[in-house]
Amino acid sequence: MPERPLRLDDYRQVVPSNTIDLIYRLAERVQGRSLLHVNSTRVGGGVAEMLHRYIPLFQDIGVEAGWEVISGSDAFFRVTKSFHNALQGQEQVFTEEMLRTYLEVNRENAARLDLAADVVMIHDPQPAALIEYASRKGKWIWRCHIDISRPQRRAWNFLRQFIVKYDAAIFSLPKFSQRLPIPQYLIYPSIDPLSEKNRDLTGEEVNAILDRLNIPRDKPILLQVSRFDRFKDPIGVINAYRIVKKYDDCRLVLAGGTADDDPEGAQVLSEVMEAAAGDPNIHVLLLPPTADLEINALQRAATIILQKSIREGFGLTVAEGMWKGKPVIGGFAGGITVQIIYGVTGYTVNSVEGCAFRIRYLLNNPEVARQMGENAREYVRQNFLITRDLIDHLALMVSLLG
Numbered sequence: 052m053p054e055r056p057l058r059l060d061d062y063r064q065v066v067p068s069n070t071i072d073l074i075y076r077l078a079e080r081v082q083g084r085s086l087l088h089v090n091s092t093r094v095g096g097g098v099a100e101m102l103h104r105y106i107p108l109f110q111d112i113g114v115e116a117g118w119e120v121i122s123g124s125d126a127f128f129r130v131t132k133s134f135h136n137a138l139q140g141q142e143q144v145f146t147e148e149m150l151r152t153y154l155e156v157n158r159e160n161a162a163r164l165d166l167a168a169d170v171v172m173i174h175d176p177q178p179a180a181l182i183e184y185a186s187r188k189g190k191w192i193w194r195c196h197i198d199i200s201r202p203q204r205r206a207w208n209f210l211r212q213f214i215v216k217y218d219a220a221i222f223s224l225p226k227f228s229q230r231l232p233i234p235q236y237l238i239y240p241s242i243d244p245l246s247e248k249n250r251d252l253t254g255e256e257v258n259a260i261l262d263r264l265n266i267p268r269d270k271p272i273l274l275q276v277s278r279f280d281r282f283k284d285p286i287g288v289i290n291a292y293r294i295v296k297k298y299d300d301c302r303l304v305l306a307g308g309t310a311d312d313d314p315e316g317a318q319v320l321s322e323v324m325e326a327a328a329g330d331p332n333i334h335v336l337l338l339p340p341t342a343d344l345e346i347n348a349l350q351r352a353a354t355i356i357l358q359k360s361i362r363e364g365f366g367l368t369v370a371e372g373m374w375k376g377k378p379v380i381g382g383f384a385g386g387i388t389v390q391i392i393y394g395v396t397g398y399t400v401n402s403v404e405g406c407a408f409r410i411r412y413l414l415n416n417p418e419v420a421r422q423m424g425e426n427a428r429e430y431v432r433q434n435f436l437i438t439r440d441l442i443d444h445l446a447l448m449v450s451l452l453g
Contacts, residue, residue, distance in 0.1 A: 057107040057245070059438075065244045066438045074112065074438060077445035082113035084452060085189075086444075087168035089119045091131065091177035094340035095308060096278065097240065097367050098174050098196055104243040104437055105444075112441075114448075119164045121178045123156040131177040132315060137206035138176060138199045139282065139362045145205060154180055161185040170448055173217075180213045190218045190451045196240070196364045198227045198385050218451065223365040223386055236447060239389070240365045241440035242374060242431070248343035249374055252351055260348035266334055271301040271414055274353035276346055276371070278307045279319040279337075282362040284382065287403050289326050289333065291359065294407035296332070299414045306336040306349055350375045355413050355420065359406055360384045370435040373397070373427030378420045380409050390435065396427035 063071050086109060090098050102118050109116035123131075130149045137143040161184035169189045173179060175196055182191055193214050199207065207229065214220060214231060221236045222228040228235055242249055261268060273292060277283040285305055292303040305323060308316075320337060327333040338345055350356060356372030356379045363385030370390055372379045379397035381387035391397040398409040413420040 057104065057111065059108060059111050061245055062438055065432075066436055067433060070438045070442070074441055074445065077442060077449060078112035078114065080449045081445060081452065083115070084170070084448065085115040085117070085168040086170045086172065086448065087117045087119060087166065088172050088174065089121065089164070089166070089178050089181065090174035091121050091128075093120050097364070101240060104246055105441070108437070108441060117168065119166070121156070121160040121164070121181070123160075124152070126152050127156040134176040134206055134210065135197065137203035138210070139197055140201045140203065142203055143206065145209070150209060154183075157181050158184045169452060176210055179210055182213055182216050192219045192221060192447075193217045194221045195227065196223060198224075198362060198364060199229055200226050202229075219447075221447075224389060227385075238440065238443045238447070239386070239435060240367055241435050241437045242367055242370045243437045244374060246343065248347050249371060250347070252347055257348045257351050260345055261352055264336060264345060264349075266302070266304060266349070266352070268352060271299070271354035272304055272352055273301055273355050273357060273410060274304045274306065274349055275357040275359065276306045276349065276368045277358065277360070279316050279323060281315070281319055282360055284359045284361050285319070285323045286326050287361070287406070288357055288359050289323070290403045291406040291410065292333070294404065295410045295414070299411055301354070301414065302332045302334065304334045304336065304349060304353070306338055306346065308338045308340060308342070346371075350377065353377055355380060355410055357406070358382065358387060359400070360387060363387055366390070370431050374431045376424035376428045378413055378423035378427065380406055392426070392430065396423055396430050
């Protein structure tokens with residue numbers, strides 16, 4: 052059954068007091084204005100997930116919100132995956148042919164897409180060059196969701212020539228940014244507490260879904276939810292579990308999928324399957340983009356949630372796990388360090404051994420884990436819900452449009 056359209060008032064009982072009234076006041080300043088989001092995929096990955104939730108809420112408060120998706124060849128998405136890796140500091144090879152492919156696909160999409168809006172928000176590197184070819188009437192913003200603090204210089208210098216033409220840039224953390232001659236803004240990403248992935252579930256619902264996924268609940272469950280990407284370090288998670296397993300009986304669930312714009316996902320999944328082979332207590336689940344309810348149930352059933360990324364954008368799976376009242380152990384990377392308050396809502400770790408140590412500590416101190424989970428949920432309520440995100444975007448529109 053499809054979810055009914057979102058209404059802002061639905062959130063009054065969930066979010067901090069006065070939040071909804073503030074949104075309505077800000078919305079009065081931009082009612083009738085238009086906002087267009089452009090990214091590279093409609094399914095898979097955090098950006099697409101957020102946009103599915105943002106658009107109806109903007110529309111509900113009187114902003115004409117739209118969403119366009121660029122299309123391209125496999126070669127184009129191989130190039131943009133290389134950009135993604137290079138901007139996060141991994142050395143990549145870029146040929147002139149690769150750069151021409153990138154520019155040509157952006158030129159074709161600029162001609163194909165309707166990019167007319169008061170504010171146009173371009174997400175990440177894939178469509179960044181649209182600004183070079185589109186006829187611009189509104190304000191254009193580049194929204195970067197990844198950590199570009201230490202990029203491969205050739206990749207960043209190529210991309211920068213387009214970014215400096217934008218009216219503003221948004222980063223998820225101050226340390227993610229680069230020196231630019233345009234205004235820069237900080238906006239944390241967010242989760243939607245009323246979505247299928249985050250709404251409350253009954254115990255019966257959770258059990259039924261785990262039964263369908265063939266995940267027994269006979270022992271503590273360690274869970275990492277993320278697409279199969281080397282930067283998420285799924286092999287490191289398996290190695291940490293193997294250390295823990297020597298002393299504490301538990302299960303490991305690695306749940307995720309691949310995204311349309313990530314050609315490496317299938318290869319990483321194959322490596323994970325090989326590493327997990329032979330252990331009946333390791334469950335590798337390849338989930339479709341529509342598996343929000345399954346992810347919700349897995350997070351609610353988990354004892355400890357992991358996000359052992361070695362590079363990360365913001366890493367909203369951390370906030371999702373915290374919203375379910377679970378302690379989270381995450382890699383010391385990206386936005387994980389903002390979401391996890393060390394020793395209060397979870398732990399950040401720098402190694403496989405450190406991850407295993409913290410898992411064992413929480414398994415053997417369940418009251419500490421329970422209190423951390425309570426702290427984690429409240430911290431998300433105050434800082435990482437979609438309503439706060441809506442306030443930030445409305446305030447930015449008010450600022451840019453006067």
